[in-house]
Amino acid sequence: MIFLLGILWTFFKVGAFTFGGGYAMIPLIHAEAVEKARWLTTQEFLDAIAVSQVSPGPFAILATFIGFRAGGIPGAVMATLGIFLPSLVAGWGILRLQHRFKDNPVVAAVWAGMRAAVVGLLLGAVVRLGASSLHGAPAFAVAAGAFAVALLRLPPLAVLGAAAAAGLVMARL
Amino acid sequence: MPPARAAPPLGECLRLLLFIGSVSVGGGRAMIALVEREMVQRRRWLTPEEFADTYALAHVLPGVYSVNMGAILGYRWxxxxxxxxxxxxLILPSFLLVLFMAQGYAALRDVPAVRQVFGAVGAAVVGMFLAVAVSIGRVIVRDAAGAAIVAAAALGFAALRVHPALMVVAAGAAGYLIYGRARR
Known part of the structure; x- marks a missing residue:
């Protein structure tokens, strides 16, 4: 039981100190789970990253894999709870605060600035993600196709499915 | 933050999130692209402004931003x-899948077809993210100051690798200086 609570606490700390995307967690989780707790080796940790990358859903699901290696199914449950608990706590806190500031003009001005930054962050993510994943003309074609199809408001699953099929075809060539 | 409208039916929302959690290969970005396509463009549960507000908030709160967005929307609705x-x-499908894969992952890793498929899906996510930026930006960016913030945030994130949470806070301060003062 103490062992399981240790898993919960470890991943809660990682979640609480993560802002932004799940990839920011990698060094933190490595320090806690591999170096400190020794739940898995560095090679297994790299495998865990690979599995989390091919899984749908948030990359932070990495915690589930490591929790499983550390303590079976109960360990996986505790690690998953721990890593996502900060989101639940913070989201709840924000809900309480929001009502108070709803009609404040200063807050509205701050939101206007932050909203514009979101558009910039999305574009920046396209550049960063593109630099690491768009190698060669076929990848660019898939990205351009997905962009056009997404703008047409076709079902996103059709976009992802077509991309996966394109990948299979490329694998055969 | 704009006033919240009526919440979508809980059952339909949970079904959609289970679906997104099951197909969003490509991590949080794929999830967010799917949330925007489904909830803003197709079902109109959220305005582009509300989507952007939630996205910004999710980056300055502790926790993974994609899951934060799910939490913020769920609490609000x-x-x-x-x-x-x-x-x-949102996380149940990947939780089950990762548990399943934790047993036989080594076999998966080196199959070239698997790598190709995920490479192609990754490329598609780039395209979908660009579509999100365009359709959200079309509504949100209304003046030169807004466009300048967009450019600064894109440059800061892509070229200078400034942390997104810092960028959101800085843009909030810029918004206060630009819009807060003009209004008084």
Whole structure:
């Protein structure tokens, strides 16, 4: 039981100190789970990253894999709870605060600035993600196709499915 | 933050989130691209402004931003228990899948077809993210100051690798200086 609570606490700390995307967690989780707790080796940790990358859903699901290696199914449950608990706590806190500031003009001005930054962050993510994943003309074609199809408001699953099929075809060539 | 409209039916929302959690290969970005396509463009549960506000907020709160977005929307629409339910729906499929894959992952890793498929899906996510930026930006960017903030944030994130949470806070301060003062 103490062992399981240790898993919960470890991943809660990682979640609480993560802002932004799940990839920011990698060094933190490595320090806690591999170096400190020794739940898995560095090679297994790299495998865990690979599995989390091919899984749908948030990359932070990495915690589930490591929790499983550390303590079976109960360990996986505790690690998953721990890593996502900060989101639940913070989201709840924000809900309480929001009502108070709803009609404040200063807050509205701050939101206007932050909203514009979101558009910039999305574009920046396209550049960063593109630099690491768009190698060669076929990848660019898939990205351009997905962009056009997404703008047409076709079902996103059709976009992802077509991309996966394109990948299979490329694998055969 | 604009006033919240009526919440979408809980069952439909949970079904959609389970679906997104099951197909969003490509991590949080794929999830967010799917949330925007489904909730803003197709179902109109959220305005582009509300989507952007939630995205910004999700970056400055502790926790992974994609899951934060699910929590924020769930709490806003359905209260405390609803927030827990939406987050649960979002992560349940990948939780089960990772448990399943934790047993036989070594076999998966080196199959070239698997790598090709995920490479192609990754490329598609780039395209979908660009579509999100365009359709959200079209509504949100209305003046030169807004366009300048967009450019600064894109440059800061892509070229200078400034942390997104810092960028959101800085843009909030810029918004206060630009829009807060003009209004008085």
């Amino acid at each position: 359905y209260g405390a228990l609803g927030g827990i339910a939406t987050v649960g729906a």
